[in-house]
Amino acid sequence: MKDITHKPTSERFARASAMLRIDSAILQATAHGRKTDKGDAIEASRVAGIMAVKRTWEALPFCHPLPITACDVHFDFLSEGIYLEVTATTVGQTGVEMEALYAASVAAMNLYDMLKPHASADTGLISVTDIKLVEKRGGKSDFRDPVSVRAAIVVTCDAVVQGFKDDKAGRIVRDRLLKREGVDIFDYILLGNDPGPIEATIDDLLARELDLIITVGGTGLEPYARTVEVVQSRIQRPIPGIMEAARAHGQARTPRALISRGVAGQAGHTLLVTLPGSTAGATQSCDAMLTGLLEAVRPAL
Numbered sequence: 001m002k003d004i005t006h007k008p009t010s011e012r013f014a015r016a017s018a019m020l021r022i023d024s025a026i027l028q029a030t031a032h033g034r035k036t037d038k039g040d041a042i043e044a045s046r047v048a049g050i051m052a053v054k055r056t057w058e059a060l061p062f063c064h065p066l067p068i069t070a071c072d073v074h075f076d077f078l079s080e081g082i083y084l085e086v087t088a089t090t091v092g093q094t095g096v097e098m099e100a101l102y103a104a105s106v107a108a109m110n111l112y113d114m115l116k117p118h119a120s121a122d123t124g125l126i127s128v129t130d131i132k133l134v135e136k137r138g139g140k141s142d143f144r145d146p147v148s149v150r151a152a153i154v155v156t157c158d159a160v161v162q163g164f165k166d167d168k169a170g171r172i173v174r175d176r177l178l179k180r181e182g183v184d185i186f187d188y189i190l191l192g193n194d195p196g197p198i199e200a201t202i203d204d205l206l207a208r209e210l211d212l213i214i215t216v217g218g219t220g221l222e223p224y225a226r227t228v229e230v231v232q233s234r235i236q237r238p239i240p241g242i243m244e245a246a247r248a249h250g251q252a253r254t255p256r257a258l259i260s261r262g263v264a265g266q267a268g269h270t271l272l273v274t275l276p277g278s279t280a281g282a283t284q285s286c287d288a289m290l291t292g293l294l295e296a297v298r299p300a301l
Contacts, residue, residue, distance in 0.1 A: 001062055006287040007093040008249055012138030014088050016100035018108040019130040021081040026118050026126075032077055033115060041114035042075055045084075049073035049107030053088045056099040063098050066090045071099075073107050082111060085134065097136045105131050149297050151177055151212035152187040152205045154198070156227045157277050160217075161192045169282035170216045173275060176286045177214075181294060186210055193218060195226040202234060202272075209269050211297045217277030219262045228261045231274050235265035242273060242289050249288030254280065264293075271297050 027033065033041035053071040057063045070089040075082055086103040088096045108128045119126050153174055159165035167190065177183040187205065191197050198218075205213050218227025242264035250257025260281060262274040273293065275285045 001064060002094075004064065004093040005253075006284065008245070008288050009091055009093050010138050011089065011091050012094075012096050013136065014095065014097040014100035014133065015085060015135040016097070016104040017083065017085045017130065017132060017134050018104040018128060019081060019083050020108050020111045020115075021127045021129055022115060022119070024079060026115060027077060027082070030115065030118055033082070033111065036114050037117050038114045041111055044114060045107045045110040046073040046075075048110040049084075049086050049103040052103040052106035053086065053096075053099045056102045059102060060098060064092075064094055066092050066094070066096060066099065068096070068099070071103070073103070084108060084111075095136060095138060097133050101131065101133055149181075149183045149211045149294060150186045151183045151214065152189070152210050153177075153185065154189045154191060154201055154205070154213065154215045155277070156191050156193055156198055156215060156217040158192045158224070161190055168279045169275075169277050172279065172282045173214060173216055173286060176290060181290060183212070183294070193224045193226060195230055198227055198230045202230060206234065206267055206270055211269070212271050212273070212293075215272075215274045216282060217275075219260045219274050219276050219281075221259055221261075225261075228263055228274050231272050232263050234267050235263065235272055236267050238263065238265040239271075240264070242293055245292065246275075246285040246288045250281065250284040253284060257281070257284070 030036050030041070050071050050073060054068050057065045068088060068090055072087050074085045084104060084107055086100045086107060088100045088103065090096045108131070112126050112128055116126055153170060155167055155170035157165065160167045174185055174188060178185050189201055191201060202213065215227050215231060218225040243262040246262065247257050247260055260276050262276065264273040275282050
């Protein structure tokens with residue numbers, strides 16, 4: 001199975017369809033599938049489709065179990081047969097399109113099973129065709145295409161500057177912005193924990209009117225961790241939801257997330273964000289907020 005441990009949850013929706021091609025004489029003889037030798041084919045197939053949505057992971061080995069929050073099966077009677085659509089919704093870490101597709105096929109096959117005793121050489125054969133995904137929503141695909149964003153990353157850590165610690169967290173943030181999101185990294189700066197140089201650097205970057213400034217480090221409870229105070233004093237419009245999302249995402253994975261003091265907000269045109277200096281903290285924060293964070297930058301462009 002694909003690892004989705006670090007993906008944030010979002011509302012996801014899918015619609016899939018299938019076609020049961022059948023002679024109209026069969027539908028007329030069975031009152032549109034309501035009177036078959038095996039019972040009401042329409043309602044039985046509706047139930048079969050709903051059950052299939054909920055249990056797709058048992059039939060398709062690489063699908064994840066999902067908490068299905070809504071699903072339905074709809075039937076339309078056409079001259080060439082029965083057209084059916086399945087809709088499925090979840091709030092989860094992965095999409096629900098396979099659930100909708102599997103349910104459409106199962107519902108169609110149940111119709112086939114219940115209506116085939118009424119087919120004959122005279123009325124023609126039954127066939128299931130055109131199983132396809134009609135629509136899907138949710139996850140990153142709902143957001144606009146990337147646009148030009150100029151960003152700077154400021155890593156604040158004495159141990160990194162002095163060579164005692166590898167700058168893993170900063171590189172994680174840089175790579176996520178550059179490689180996955182296509183952000184232009186205008187500058188990448190390593191500093192110690194002294195507030196003076198941090199203040200001067202942030203002010204210089206703000207003067208250049210970048211779209212995004214991310215600091216990495218200095219969000220914990222250590223006495224020397226002052227990055228948050230420096231950034232907070234320059235924020236004109238706080239955006240608490242950014243770091244609230246990061247902390248909530250992290251807290252579901254480690255109890256240490258709750259002690260992060262990170263803040264985010266706008267200073268003029270620029271969005272300022274403070275991320276943890278730990279590898280796990282930086283990774284989880286990026287997982288939780290990067291897509292939404294870049295949406296906060298784009299309206300000002």
